[in-house]
Amino acid sequence: MSNPPSRKELLDHINAVSFAVDDVKLFLDTHPCDEDAMAYFREYSRMRNEALKEYAARFGPLTVDTAVYSCSDKWTWIDDPWPWQEGGC
């Protein structure tokens, strides 16, 4: 990843760490006392939340909860392409 990461690099990073959270979340549902899985969840959840904040500040929000970190005064949620559109992935 370049420093600071490009929009695509940061979105790819968000997708990767979010997938780790999605997957370990299902594992924890059926293994709620697994300490290794819990530590993995904490680590990736932290990385995900930090990356979502950084993305919102630099490129616009992906979640409503991070829309407050956007540097714009206006509502940017609707500005960037939707994920099914060109440039949205």
Place this chain on the structure above:
Amino acid sequence: MWGYEKRLQYPVNIKQTNPKLAQIIITQFGGPDGELAASMRYLSQRYTMPYKQVAGTLTDIGTEELAHMEMICSIVHQLTRNLTPEEIEQSGFGTYYVDHTLALWPQSAAGSPWTATVFQSKGDPITDLHEDMAAEQKARTTYDNILRLAKDPDVCDPIRFLREREIVHYQRFGESLRIVQDNLDSKNFYAINPEFDVRQNNNCR
């Protein structure tokens, strides 16, 4: 309560349209073993599920299926965007186009509208979890069938991701079934239906 995240669970970037393939892949939107049916199945079954691990699994997998539905719709949309009337006519997409233009509508590959009759919410955890495990395998077979017909790597890559998730979900539902059976009479799993015969709050164990 649900919230929207403005990204796909796994990216879909298709450069080359292919309406013929779109008409096959749309079955994972509105077909019998598709993502919409999967999500509705698990999110319907969870309300009477007495075991917290299993109610959590149904909620979280049911939610992930909505994200998979969005990926399938994105694939179909990108395979059909900006088609010309000539391309529609030559590819056999005209039968879909005449009713829906280029919009997404949940139907099977053969054109049957999406229906709740493709899934069951039976109110018995052993029965429902066997249905859920079968559903994941049916979806996995459908993705294997799609992968035999799809050649474009931009299409195959996200389809392979979805196929792998079916296998993980199958595993989690298998563990859910074990949790249910661990809570039942080991000499006769069918002695009672814990979604009906036990009228107490099991959520605090």
